[in-house]
Amino acid sequence: MPRPSQRLLSAGIITDAALRLVDRAGDFTMPGLAESLRVRPSSLYNHVAGRAEIIELMRSRVMSEIVVVEPRDLWSETVAALAREYRRCYAKHPRLIPLLTAYTVQTGVAFGMYNALAQAFSDGGFEPGEVLHAITALDSFVLGSALDQAAPTVVWADVPEANDAMRAALATSVPNPARADAAFEFGLRALVAGLVAQAPVER
Amino acid sequence: MPRPSQRLLSAGIITDAALRLVDRAGDFTMPGLAESLRVRPSSLYNHVAGRAEIIELMRSRVMSEIVVVEPRDLWSETVAALAREYRRCYAKHPRLIPLLTAYTVQTGVAFGMYNALAQAFSDGGFEPGEVLHAITALDSFVLGSALDQAAPTVVWADVPEANDAMRAALATSVPNPARADAAFEFGLRALVAGLVAQAPVER
Numbered sequence: 001m002p003r004p005s006q007r008l009l010s011a012g013i014i015t016d017a018a019l020r021l022v023d024r025a026g027d028f029t030m031p032g033l034a035e036s037l038r039v040r041p042s043s044l045y046n047h048v049a050g051r052a053e054i055i056e057l058m059r060s061r062v063m064s065e066i067v068v069v070e071p072r073d074l075w076s077e078t079v080a081a082l083a084r085e086y087r088r089c090y091a092k093h094p095r096l097i098p099l100l101t102a103y104t105v106q107t108g109v110a111f112g113m114y115n116a117l118a119q120a121f122s123d124g125g126f127e128p129g130e131v132l133h134a135i136t137a138l139d140s141f142v143l144g145s146a147l148d149q150a151a152p153t154v155v156w157a158d159v160p161e162a163n164d165a166m167r168a169a170l171a172t173s174v175p176n177p178a179r180a181d182a183a184f185e186f187g188l189r190a191l192v193a194g195l196v197a198q199a200p201v202e203r
Numbered sequence: 204m205p206r207p208s209q210r211l212l213s214a215g216i217i218t219d220a221a222l223r224l225v226d227r228a229g230d231f232t233m234p235g236l237a238e239s240l241r242v243r244p245s246s247l248y249n250h251v252a253g254r255a256e257i258i259e260l261m262r263s264r265v266m267s268e269i270v271v272v273e274p275r276d277l278w279s280e281t282v283a284a285l286a287r288e289y290r291r292c293y294a295k296h297p298r299l300i301p302l303l304t305a306y307t308v309q310t311g312v313a314f315g316m317y318n319a320l321a322q323a324f325s326d327g328g329f330e331p332g333e334v335l336h337a338i339t340a341l342d343s344f345v346l347g348s349a350l351d352q353a354a355p356t357v358v359w360a361d362v363p364e365a366n367d368a369m370r371a372a373l374a375t376s377v378p379n380p381a382r383a384d385a386a387f388e389f390g391l392r393a394l395v396a397g398l399v400a401q402a403p404v405e406r
Contacts, residue, residue, distance in 0.1 A: 026230035026301065094305070098229065098298050101350040104357045108364035118368035129375035130389065131368065136358075136382075137344070137390025140351050144343030147304040154307045155339075161311035165321035165334065172332035179339075186333065187340025190397030197396055 015057040060107040068112045075123040090146035125200030149180040218260040263310040271315045278326040293349035328403030352383040
C-alpha cells in the first residue's frame with residue numbers, strides 16, 4: 001500500500017482538492033493545497049504548472065456541467081435558457097466566482113456556452129462589439145445571481161433605518177431558494193426584454 | 204512608546220486590516236488578522252464581537268462611500284444613477300463581494316442606498332414583492348459588473364474553440380476600464396429599459 005504522502009496524484013484530484021478549499025475559505029495556496037492532499041508541494045508541479053492552471057481547471061470543471069441548449073425559435077429564449085444553466089452551475093461554488101473573473105478564460109470547454117451566447121446575440125442582429133457587451137452584461141447578472149442564491153435566509157435585517165418602501169418589500173421575502181429564484185427570473189425577464197428592445201432583429 | 208504588540212486598537216483599525224487581507228487573499232481569519240496587526244487574537248475581541256461583526260464593518264466602510272443621489276425626474280434615472288455609484292464603490296474591493304453576499308445586511312448605512320432604490324421602484328408602481336425582486340436583480344447585476352471591472356485585460360483568450368460570432372466579438376475588445384464600463388452601461392440600459400417596460404408607472 002502506498003503511504004498517504006506517496007498517493008497517486010492527478011490533475012483531477014488536485015482540482016477537486018482546490019475546489020474544496022475555495023468552497024470553504026474562498027481561495028487556496030499551493031502549500032495549503034499540498035497539505036490538504038498530504039503531498040509535498042513539489043509533487044503538485046508534476047501534474048499542473050501552477051495556480052493559474054488550477055484555476056482554469058476549476059473553471060473547466062464547473063463549466064463542463066453547463067448543458068448548452070440547442071438554439072430555440074427565438075434568440076432571446078436561447079439566451080434565457082443558457083443563463084439559467086450558467087447560474088445553476090455557478091451557484092454550487094459561489095466563492096469560486098471572484099477567482100474565475102480575475103483570470104483570463106482559457107479553457108475550451110467554457111466556449112461551448114460563450115459560443116452559443118455569441119451566436120444568439122448575432123442572430124439578434126447585434127454588431128460584434130454589442131455582442132461582447134451583451135455577453136458580458138448577462139455574465140455579470142448571472143454571476144451576481146449565483147452569489148445571491150448562496151445568500152443567507154435573511155438577506156436584509158429589519159433595521160430602524162429601513163424606510164417604508166424598503167420595509168414593505170422586505171416583508172414579502174421568503175426563504176431561499178424561492179426568493180433568489182424569483183428575483184433571478186424577474187431580473188432575467190427584464191434584462192432579456194431590454195436586450196430584445198435594443199436588438200435589430202427581434203425574432 | 205507602546206510596543207507593537209500593545210499598539211492602540213480600534214474597530215476602524217481592525218476593519219482596515221481585514222479589508223487589506225480580503226483584497227489580497229479573498230478572506231481573513233481572526234488569528235491571521237491578529238498577526239497582521241501584531242496583536243494577540245484576544246485583543247481583537249475588546250473591540251469587535253467576531254468575524255461577523257468585522258464583515259459588517261467592512262460592508263459599512265464600502266457602502267458609506269456610496270453617494271445616494273437625490274431622486275431624479277424619472278424613477279428609472281434614479282435607479283441608474285444609484286447603480287453607477289454602487290458599482291464604483293464595490294469595484295474597489297471585488298474579493299469582498301462574496302463575503303458580503305454570504306452575510307445578512309445589518310448595517311444601517313447600507314440602507315441609504317437600498318431605501319432610495321426601494322422608493323424609486325415604488326414610484327414606478329411596483330408591488331412590494333416586485334420591489335424586492337427588482338432591488339435584488341439590480342444588486343446582482345451591479346456586483347457581477349464590479350467583479351468584471353477587476354477582470355484581466357484579456358477576459359477571453361483567443362482559443363481554437365471560439366466560433367465565428369465569438370471571435371468577431373472578441374476582436375472588438377479594448378482594455379479596461381473602457382471595456383467593462385461600456386459593457387456595464389450597455390447592460391444597465393437594457394436592464395432598466397426592461398424594468399421600465401414591466402413597471403405600472405413609466406414616468
